[in-house]
Amino acid sequence: MSERISSVETIDVRFPTSRHRDGSDAMNPFPDYSAAYLVLRTSAGAEGHGLVFTVGRGTDLQVAAVQALAPMVVGQRVDELVADPGSLARRLVGDSQIRWLGPEKGVVHMAAGGLVNAVWDLAARRAKKPLWKLLADLTPEQLVAQVDFRYLRDALTEDEAVTLLRTAEGGRAERERRLRAEGYPAYTTTPGWLGYDDEKLARLCREAVEDGYRLIKLKVGGNLTDDVRRMGIARQVVGPDIQIAVDANQIWGVPEAIRWMRELAQFDPYWIEEPTSPDDVLGHGAVRKALAPVKVATGEHVHNAVMFKQLLQADAVDVVQIDACRVAGVNENLAVLLLAAKFGVPVCPHAGGVGLCELVQHLALFDFVALSGSTEGRAIEYVDHLHEHFVDPVRVSGGRYLAPDAPGMSARILPDSLARYRYPDGPAWADAEVLAGAPTS
Template identity: 40%
Template sequence: MNQTVTITKAYSSDSQFKLKDGAGSDAIHTTPIYAYAVCKLQTDRNIEGIGLSFTLGVGNNLVCQAIDYLVRHVEGKEINELMANFGKTYKAMSDDPNFRWLGPHKGVVHLALASVTNACYDLWAKSKGLPLWKLLIDLPPKDIVNTLDLSYLEDVLTREEALEILNKASETKKNREQILKTGYKGYDTSIGWFSYSDDKVKENIRKAMDAGFTAMKLKVGSADIKRDIRRAHLVREVAGDKATIMLDANQQWNLPKAIEICTQLKEINPYWIEEPTHPDDVEAHVKLANKLAPIKLALGEHVPNKIIFKNFLQSGCMSFNQVDAVRVGGISEFITISLMSKKFGVPVVPHVGDMGQIHQHLVLFNHISMDHEAIFLEHIPHLQQYFKNPVNIKGGYYQVPQEPGMSADLLKY
């Protein structure tokens, strides 16, 4: 299937979902509202592109207003022609002279860019009747690179180097397509939300293990250090020595406190400690990484763009890259950051503000077409009932999606 599809109208939609009983809570966001600033691309065919960026409710309307401005860059365009050199359009949107002062490349306007960009990739895949992962792994490396904006990265990733990474990986990608049969391993973030009681955490650990999960994450960052230490030991005790356990502080600590607490948390042998301090402070993370070695840091959930990712990768403190395609400027920037991360030898384990709907496609592409290690993908189930094609987890593994597009279509509610 390959048809011409022209974008006739584009607009935003503000979708918000209240969570219940402490779900989604962390040390900073105690009563979260999960929200999507949705971009919808209507066409001259019976298909629609859907893009998402993620917020926590308040301010979601501001992102939607920015979407309604940025869509002028794609309205009237035929999707295959647009995506043939999407990197040029992406740069025009990210550097739009009326919006750039508000960033550049961060905040409300960059979230809007993510939603518009993701809608374009979704429509592109639907126009060919393919799930996004299939579209991406079948594309020649040159066509992938044409969708990217590599500006300001020339000192670490040129167009030629990006092509070299993809071309080299393409020689062996058949060996990695086995993952399409097994599915992509998940880890459970929902066992230990910050507001959950100890008994609730214990119950959730047992449920997760019964469902096939062998890796799970606990939220830390309490005002009372003893609470974090106790709960971390609780998870290790219930899950057992063989379980993979991650700890997530959601930026709660300053550097001295992070050093003090993380030194004690090392006792449970965490696979990583996530976002221990302010997400913009590269130097603090370098100092902390050196203090905690061999315990590793996972960073990137709140890193807004490729330039700051470049700085973190250059610093050597980032052991796991948690780039999120609904946080940075969409799939185009996600792929750019994944290429850069591959060059620096840092695995990509995305944060899933999209609940894994889009990222289940992107990790398959990263593994098969870029030769990134397939570690696991975060799983958060709280919005599954709102998606037309929700992620399908069996035995702790994401099953490979088969529907055209990137699984971002929301049901009316």
């Protein structure tokens, strides 16, 4: 009997982060970092782990979406799945009835991503490699075969993608050696949550520089007077040589984004992130044109490769921010990395939340070794929250991510943490104080 997927277990796990306003921004004042967590189990007792990051209410819906797609995974042969996760990705995204609920967006698309990522985790474990290394060891043709080009060929063809990867083959061994020795640049969002007071902001900015970060990020968009004051404090603390990015989390319309950012320009912001709706390709382009040389960054809510394609075609972004859990998994993120490489735009992955750092580091490291070949203008977001719950947590030191070497995609959460934070029946949520302290809007 060949080894098959025997079950897809799902868990609604939520951390009561809103109590201390960790993660608070203009659009998300009270997030409870959460995940639709999933485990693929095989008939031989192997496991692949994945998760879809969420921020509280609705995580049950995300779990239900994973279960809606699970019948397309259960019973599949493991050797076929791990040899070609792209075929599964196409089936999950293309189901002709469930597709109506997207298409290629929202909970059904993220559910597909969670399942696809879990298959990659399983594949990397079987190969006894961290995912970034598994990907980097695939041939250009194998990688390109993992991408669905249906809607992308007006910007990037299969042949062009192979050429990009082939070109990057020179120097790979040296880059891999450097990566293992020196790690990959990180930037930190820890100082800048909107819910923190000025003293905490100043202290955390100071500590970030002492810790070796060259780029920090502040949340903006709540109140202009506050933003001017906070940005002034941050700039004074870090000095002129540290880059300060700002992040509006979609709070503005296009004219408002331009007006507001002109008031902050005096503090030399490095990029403005999510100045408006993530769907507004042309709006990002207008903001970018008006605010140059301030860069425009977006991606954590950009729901698929078709949207990234247009952001690049329209010269609407300076920085592409892939997210490990928003699109349909590793395969669609490969498409985005290839598109970014074609257009020569650097990728600075979105991370934070629960497990986003753990997952997305693999994609950035692969990109450095096997595709872009550069860390110039690139850094992975780092937030020091909730890593203690992971079996293979990220290691960040001196402002750099150290390359993970454990097999898999680093997605696995400790069993004790899953039990404690399972919603609504885990002990962490049974605590009445926690429940009372969770605002509802």
